[in-house]
Amino acid sequence: MGDPSATPPPELPLPSARVLLVGVLALVAVVFLPTLWFGFVYDDHWTLLANGFLRCPEELALLLQPEATARHVPDASRPVAVAFDVLSVQLLGARPVPHHVLSLALHVGCTAALAWWLRRRGVAAIDTAVVAAIFGTLAIHAEVVAVVSYREDLLACGLGLLAMIAADAAARDGTTGRARALALGATAGLAALACGAKLSAVTLGVIWPVTARLGPGSPLPRWRAPTVALLLGTALALAQQQHVLGGLSPYEAQAGIHAAGFSRAAVLAASVQIHLGYVQQMLLPLGLSPEYVDAPGSWRDAATLMGAAGFGLALAHAIAVRRSRPLWTAVAITTVLAWLPTANLVPMPNMRADRFAYGPSVLVAVGLGAALLSAGRALAQRVGVPAARLAPALAFVVLQGAFAQTAASAYKNDARLWEVALQRAPESARAHALLGELAIATLRRGGEDEGDPVVWARAQAHCLRALALAPGDALPHLCAARLAVARKQWSAAHASFEAALDRARAREDRILMALASVTLDVPELPYAERIARVDALLARALREFPYASEVAAAGGRLLHRLGRPAQALALYQRARKLRPERWDVALWGLELALDLGDAAAALTLWERGEDLWSEADPKLVDAARSRVYDAQRLFADSPPLEPLPLIDLLPELPPDHDLR
Amino acid sequence: MIIRKFCAVLVFVAFAIAVGGMACSNTVQPLDNADETDGAT
Incomplete structure (x- = not known):
């Protein structure tokens, strides 16, 4: 040649x-x-x-x-x-x-x-x-x-x-x-x-x-x-x-x-x-x-x-x-x-x-x-x-x-990827930890019922194996923390998220937000202490990861829970910009409108989000639909608790858009 | 004529690759659970 x-x-x-x-x-x-x-x-x-x-x-x-x-x-x-x-x-x-x-x-x-x-x-x-x-x-x-x-x-x-x-x-x-x-x-x-x-x-x-x-x-x-x-x-x-x-x-x-x-x-x-x-x-x-x-x-x-x-x-x-x-x-x-x-x-x-x-x-x-x-x-x-x-x-x-x-x-997809990874590299703590997280995600989607005991066992086995293989890595502790959250064991989850954060070498954003969410539910801590810790974690996450969509979305949800609607809306808007395809953020904005008693804004958001709801969890969409309907029936004429530009969360539909 | 033969060779090679791919593929059980890890690597 x-x-x-x-x-x-x-x-x-x-x-x-x-x-x-x-x-x-x-x-x-x-x-x-x-x-x-x-x-x-x-x-x-x-x-x-x-x-x-x-x-x-x-x-x-x-x-x-x-x-x-x-x-x-x-x-x-x-x-x-x-x-x-x-x-x-x-x-x-x-x-x-x-x-x-x-x-x-x-x-x-x-x-x-x-x-x-x-x-x-x-x-x-x-x-x-x-x-x-x-x-x-x-x-x-x-x-x-x-x-x-x-x-x-x-x-x-x-x-x-x-x-x-x-x-x-x-x-x-x-x-x-x-x-x-x-x-x-x-x-x-x-x-x-x-x-x-x-x-x-x-x-x-x-x-x-x-x-x-x-x-x-x-x-x-x-x-x-x-x-x-x-x-x-x-x-x-x-x-x-x-x-x-x-x-x-x-x-x-x-x-x-x-x-x-x-x-x-x-x-x-x-x-x-x-x-x-x-x-x-x-x-x-x-x-x-x-x-x-x-x-x-x-x-x-x-x-x-x-x-x-x-x-x-x-x-x-x-x-x-x-x-x-x-x-x-x-x-x-x-x-x-x-x-x-x-x-x-x-x-x-x-x-x-x-x-x-x-x-x-x-x-x-x-x-x-x-x-x-x-x-x-x-x-x-x-x-x-x-x-x-x-x-x-x-x-x-x-x-x-x-x-x-x-x-x-x-x-083809993450589940197959990590299954194959585990077949090829059975000693991979990362593969075990991520398969554990995938199993836990399956349980989460199952709703409030107990879930398949086999999936619970798989999740636990993967997390334990990951911890045994690489106790110094963040991912095994993250797996253990997610498992504890799925079991509603908030104190154990809190400890594992903190362990994961200590060991994380990069991409701490999702650990910070998960830790902040769990911190609000830790029974051992006085409520004022929990809020102070959440504020500190959220401030760190927003300062260090301003482009992480998860930080804005989860941060908005936390502030929503803490009763700070204006700050929550600002973060929801930021999350919408950083990842517009997230239907859950739009749904949380709709819930914020309902929580504030703004029936008109809720109805507008419901109508504007039509395309997003088709991607969303049907159970959550049904619940939101019922609440929007009740709001129109019960307090359509009452002024909202706090007037906010809530409808800006979703863009206005084109004039020729066919609403159901 | 040459182009036709060349195309036939290409189709044969592509077919052989597809058959070979199926033959040497390890069966991975299709997993019904979803595939969202939110980027944890």
Whole structure:
């Protein structure tokens, strides 16, 4: 593949390069098509649904300031990805299907960008199509494509590939003067954007020059200036990161993450085995999982020693044969470079994740494509059938595509995701804790009756196991607290929420609000003390998490309970802005109107919320309907206890709206 | 003619992937309970 003059043998008739590429892209889209009907899972709740910052496009400039970190904007360290999410949520709303369509389009776009890069390098059309098909169907990509919030990896990869295409343009002999300056500017800008989407693109400035000298394609003569442009773009992104975060690692503040608790030697030993696993999964996609348990490794383990020796020998061989096999040298060196940012050299919340393989797999796909085509050529020669040249590559694509569909099915919804996670990683405290919470949520929806004893037992078992596995983590205590709330054991719930808050390393907003809600019901505390504590917790939550929709919603409900209607309404309005699809906030606003005796406002809100009630719990909607009816009958003419602009909570319906 | 053959190959590969996907899929019991964790990872 390194030789641009390589052409397919005349015996194998092929369609045009464009038809080949369109066909491959269609195949990639078909492989991941089932993901379009998946729900929101995993971090989607935190980064998309509950992230009120995405509903405040007027405050986008905040991403360039340290305030973004201070106000806990989710993923503030990835401003480009957050800006993209703002745009996508403004355009697509909060329904999962359009977001999955966008993720799939980005994956197909990355595949197209890879094909474009290779074609511009002079790689033959059939070779390009094979590499694109391999990259597009790799099973290890299932997580990135199926989980909406991981499109940061798609963005970083796509922008990184575009930066390399721009760098190629600037490095060609024919590009001079203004055109070259523009190409260099685009190179720097795209590199900065790629790093702004995710810092895993930070090694772009050292990856590209290796490919410019060694392939794929023929060497590019003027590689120095584009390299400087890539490094400048990267430096710009790092400077922005330093300015906003006060450090280069977004995880520096999370001192309690597991990788920070292990010794560096143990983490790096584990990292060798982790990367051995990545390579195995790219060749034979067994063992893909939504969850891996972080554990320290040892340099005395045979797997660590043999893995390190294998990597070392492969790299040494690649460097030794750089003149005779430059493409192998390029693939080996650039794959190592692409994996450096997630190689646990700095502590990360997850030591291993399938999504970390997305960017590096570009270069692996180039190497795999070359190897499979080489094997195919030998096979075609041996059997005398020209079409056999593509047989190994096609078999590999079928294998990867089949495993990709299987792996992606784990991400259909949260319940399935964490069930699969637990099957793959039975020692995962996180999986146990979240399955416990899911079981408790099922009990909550069951209403006031006792609930299924089997579900109670499952919930308790998961919470206890999670506590036994990771007593120092927040999630097991959160699980125990939710279980205690479901059992109406307020004191136990209070203690567990406090334990969870003490151990939380990030995302404390929902713990703070749950603790505040429970604090009001703790019998041991004097009532005045409870209110003082609630006020303190609410003030902290509002100060530290001004964009968390849950803080505004639950805070409004608490103030409503405490008899402060004006403050409650203000928070309900804030919650409506931060997450307008929440029907419960609209229903609470309606209840506030009824509690204040404002029958007219209640009726108006009831009518304006027609679309929201269809999503709501029918029992609650029925109760609200009865109360609105009673209010009209009993106190329609009485003045409200406190005149508030309650009807502003829901927008006015268009004049032609058909009310039932 | 070439394009037709190419499309046939693509359809065959897509079909093989779908069949393979079903064959190697571990059966995960469909879960009726809902999937809201409110982002706890």
